[in-house]
Amino acid sequence: xxxxxxxxxxxxxxxxxxxxxxxxxxxxxxxxxxxxxxxxxxxxxxxxxxxxxxxxxxxxxxxxxxxxxxxxxxxxxxxxxxxxxxxxxxxxxxxxxxxxxxxxxxxxxxxxxxxxxxxxxxxxxxxxxxxxxxxxxxxxxxxxxxxxxxxxxxxxxxxxxxxxxxxxxxxxxxxxxxxxxxxxxxxxxxxxxxxxxxxxxxxxxxxxxxxxxxxxxxx
Ligand code: 5RP
Numbered sequence: 001x002x003x004x005x006x007x008x009x010x011x012x013x014x015x016x017x018x019x020x021x022x023x024x025x026x027x028x029x030x031x032x033x034x035x036x037x038x039x040x041x042x043x044x045x046x047x048x049x050x051x052x053x054x055x056x057x058x059x060x061x062x063x064x065x066x067x068x069x070x071x072x073x074x075x076x077x078x079x080x081x082x083x084x085x086x087x088x089x090x091x092x093x094x095x096x097x098x099x100x101x102x103x104x105x106x107x108x109x110x111x112x113x114x115x116x117x118x119x120x121x122x123x124x125x126x127x128x129x130x131x132x133x134x135x136x137x138x139x140x141x142x143x144x145x146x147x148x149x150x151x152x153x154x155x156x157x158x159x160x161x162x163x164x165x166x167x168x169x170x171x172x173x174x175x176x177x178x179x180x181x182x183x184x185x186x187x188x189x190x191x192x193x194x195x196x197x198x199x200x201x202x203x204x205x206x207x208x209x210x211x212x213x214x215x216x217x218x219x
Pocket of ligand 1: 030082083084085099
């Protein structure tokens with residue numbers, strides 16, 4: 001039976017709720033994460049609350065009656081649940097399609113386990129077909145764009161301001177054979193806040209919704 005992409009996102013969101021035990025949960029941003037919030041709301045009595053990776057997610061959590069904590073008031077998170085724009089068999093991800101990459105990376109860094117929830121369209125052999133988002137301080141925009149061209153990409157300014165007041169350059173035309181190296185290289189460019197490669201710290205668990213059910217991969 002063929003499912004729509006939205007049905008696959010719903011299925012994987014349901015599967016992720018099995019990982020919710022207690023305490024405070026890190027919650028990502030995007031349409032798949034939104035389906036997860038709907039499922040989380042059904043088991044909200046099990047948890048104390050959540051840390052959000054964006055203002056949009058915080059609003060959505062609150063609208064479901066889930067308490068939202070400031071990350072600074074939380075010492076540890078057992079799990080962070082979020083989608084991705086692309087993910088490989090090595091659990092390297094490309095993220096930031098929704099522009100929330102910086103807060104996503106911060107919340108993920110605090111979590112013991114990153115649970116990535118994706119439909120099968122996101123599972124790729126090599127990262128880079130989806131334009132790589134880079135959050136940049138506004139005054140560094142042109143300089144960073146020139147440096148990204150030197151790395152072989154074609155940066156385009158997104159018409160968007162991040163929750164942190166910065167801009168996003170979406171870098172087209174990259175074939176990212178070594179995501180850890182590329183993540184580190186881009187981080188060295190002055191003015192870059194965060195890049196959308198989540199490779200040095202990839203996913204710990206991938207729940208992948210396919211037409212044959214949700215498959216689980218572990219690092
Ligand atoms: C937002 C993200 C999202 O996880 C990513 O864009 C996937 O989104 P969706 O679940 O809507 O396909 O990184 O910054």
